[in-house]
Amino acid sequence: MIVFEFKVKAKLTQYAAIDEAIRTAQFVQNKCLRYWMDNQGINKYDLNKYCSVLAKEFSFASELNSQARQASAERAWSAISRFYENCRNKTKGKKGFPKFKKNCRSVEYKTSGWKLSENRKAIAFTDKKGIGRLNLKGTYDLNFYQLGQIKRVRLVRRADGYYVQFAVKTDVQIKTQPTGRAIGLDLGIKYFLADSNGHTEESPKFYRQSEKQLNRANRKKSKKYRKGAKPQSKNYHKARKRYARKHLRVSRQRKEYCKRVAYSVIQSNDLVAYEDLNVKGLVRNRHLSKSISDAGWSTFRQWLEYFGHKYGKVTVAVPPHYTSQDCPKCHHRVKKSLSQRTHVCDNCGYVEDRDIAASLNILQKGLSTVGHTGTYAWGDTPSWSVGTILLANGESEKKVSPAF
Template sequence: MRKTYRYRLYPSKAQMSRLGDTLESCRWVYNETVALRKTSWETNEESISLYTTNKELTQWKKDKQELKQVHSQVLQNVQVRVDLAYKAFFRRIKSGETPGYPRFKGKGRYDSFTYPQSGFEIIDDRTIKVSKIGEIKAKIHRAVIGNVKTATIRRYPTGKWYVCFSTECDLMPEPHKNDNAIGIDVGISKFATLSNGSYIPNPRWVKQEEKSLAKAQRKMSKFAMGSDGWLKSLKVVQRIYERTSNRRKDFTHKLSRSLVDNYGIIVFEDLNIKDMVQNNHLAKSIMDVAWRMLIDTIKNKAECASSKVVLVNPAYTSQMCSRCGTIVKKELKDRIHKCNCCNLEMDRDFNASINILRLGLQSLG
């Protein structure tokens, strides 16, 4: 099982400067690798392999002294990222999607680098050591379980630094303490409606910060782009976005932990969110509630807790009567389910959650 642990770093000013220089060196290698592959195809119609770009990297390090200040495997990993970007590009072409060609990274657009095998060490719960940077203060607030495979250092837009350790561990979760099952219908008016009749209100994180964000953006617009005042205002805007993101993540993790601890079987609709956000009237609200984040977080926690997460076909879950199975046509504005056959009248989302639970249990036999 692969797990990731994220910890906050507190580098000194000198270390922040070296970390920033490392990111710039990685950005240079990334752009040069993209340019190399792009030129090769445009001139000779040849696709360069990762092995070929690695050989070019050796020559680049001889010509550019700054690259010698970066761990060799970090630079190799940058070229692995380019290779993965090209593989994803060709995969999208084959599947008929609209592909986006790998882009060059502008200044400030490259924000992380990875030690794929070595060059890093956890000294204690307050310090980590990374090659070419030195010992950095860190807050290791929980123990790292398993064999650490990679370490990724990332700079966030607000200037905060974090390290993520990816580990591989042999985890044998105990059987779940109960077989309770729950069906969950996610929505916008209510964040989630459960098949036991309870519901979770929508926190609407973006709406909570709309006024603060608009005020900060208005202030930023008064300055010339790139000026000291503009950069200072930009930091305020970035902090608002970060605060919204942190609240969303905190809510999602707490809710997912509660569901996984109390239910052995959790059933959701397998929603096509990519198509749903094409609706211009609902796109902002759909992106704010982050249904996919909730489902993915529950899946990750369920794997360690021996819970089962089931995704069912969403077709007719809202239209079908949960008592008699009759299809009752509704528009999106209709919030009450009324069945003319069995006279069942209940909340539309509650009715859907019962249908979702039934389909999930049927799929499990």
């Protein structure tokens, strides 16, 4: 599965119709969640059937395409099934009980409710929401694919406009010549990554560079906010959109940087070992959470695994325990604080940069892991694995290609 994204050019009335479709999809998803909470033993198929009940009860719900309603029900079931899985696996901490959505940003269609133009440069939505024909602006050519290969179409609202995403079922794997090289990667804050060859990549710190501008835009937005006023003024919404566009620019910079570095690493090596970091747990550290979020470790891993799958390279996620403490030469454990940036082994006398020493340990673990546990440590499902449900936050769930 690969995702192509195009920007939409339309009239103001069409944008309003898209917003109405998104609100309806959110309504159906929340209703399905409430139906599950009020009735025991509900499964995925019961939620799909409940969509037709909602269509009969609410006229605005019947205006949305039937398969789009089912896709919203599947989103609700995705959250429910994840909650069940966490309970069965006895996941530590909160189990992720499904929550009602307050601000959805997308509506998803399956194989009906839309029609592409002959030149594949426009799409028309045929349900009763009144979206109509939308012109597609982008460089991708959909003429290379059959209509039957397009499994999902999604309308996404972002800070800088509206987008259409096409989930196309196709084989993206490309055969390449082996390089005969293996590498270990240590992700960090001081350096974005340090590899086992002694190379370090400086962290770009996109958020830190834009933080003053973001704070200034946030203050301007806050000054225009009037407590208790419903609705807020037009100037407030203009300031809010300016602030959101600045954040969107930072996130895109980070994604493109991670994509470029991951592509370079995969093209240069046959095996890439990296730490299986629990980023969600690490950001709970209030002293480092901003720097960790700014580094984009999860985004980098997603692109690394995708390019590894696409070009037939081995990517191994290894346990991160003691990779920064153990000596890569004699495996003697040398305890050190975060402020200590140089590894000095008191057993064998080996001296090396802390991050490079960690990358050597990661490579050793990766080479030993491949022989008996498979490509991915602990048998975890990689982030590129194919899924059919596209999430409401503008990203795809377990897809081959991250959203372009």
